[in-house]
Amino acid sequence: MLKIGFIGAGNMAQAMMQGWSKLDSDQVSQGAYTRHHLPETTQAWQVEEFGSAIEIAMVSDMLVLATPPTALEKISADLKPLLEMMPQKIIVSVLGGISLDALQAALGEQAKIVRALPNVNVAVGQGYTAMHAGAQITAEEKGAVFAILAELGRVDEMPEADFGAVSAVAGSGPAFVAGFIEALTAAGQTAGLDEERAVKLSLQTFRGTLDKMVQSDLSAHELAQLVMTPGGSTAAGWETMQKGNLNGLVSDVIQATMQKNAEFE
Secondary structure, eight states: OEEEEEEOOSHHHHHHHHHHTTSOTTTEEEEEEOSSOOOGGGGGGTEEEOSSHHHHHHHOSEEEEOSOGGGHHHHHHHHHHHHHHOTTOEEEEOOTTOOHHHHHHHHOTTOEEEEEEEOGGGGGTOEEEEEEEOTTOOHHHHHHHHHHHHTTEEEEEOOGGGHHHHIIIIISHHHHHHHHHHHHHHHHHHTTOOHHHHHHHHHHHHHHHHHHHHHHTOOHHHHHHHHOOTTSHHHHHHHHHHHTTHHHHHHHHHHHHHHHHHHTO
């Protein structure tokens, strides 16, 4: 059985806990340490609570660092001596803006570290996670980490240099997608639908569009062309959207997100 330990239990940690809770209990068990008591929601996911970072690190095969980045110095003071004695421990860091080099310096050059960047959709097994493994991780260990992260959705190994863009597009992206759904819902209400119907219509339209693209292997542009008839009503709406420079607006959103992320690095 794989024992996954969390240090920190914020939103991202809880999303990962929820996703992994769907695995058979004889495959994976989870525990967590946080300065405060674990949220009640974690009880349904059978997450065992521990009293210190040392306690959970001792019994975990894979340790997920999910504290605020500012807590790394304190956590590393506890973990570094332990990792020197137990170098087989694998550390998966989801700390925002903390590079692999910084993690290695804090936890020791011998530490086996993987930097991961998941999004909140891992909670339902439809997440996206970027990962980059440190030099101490063997090919077999990297494969094992990839496999367990893949239980939460799609995983791609990539250079750390790409993490800023991934954070903005995939990490923050669910909020932006939700914003578009909210706008579509509001537009439906303006057109005369009641709120409940507008919400259901927008959600189903978005879900169905994604499924259609994936199952039919269509690009966004190809699907749009399937829906539009030249000179028709959809084409009129599409033209209005293009005149409003939706692509430019989204690009500005991503750039603003990346700039703010860079302030924390």
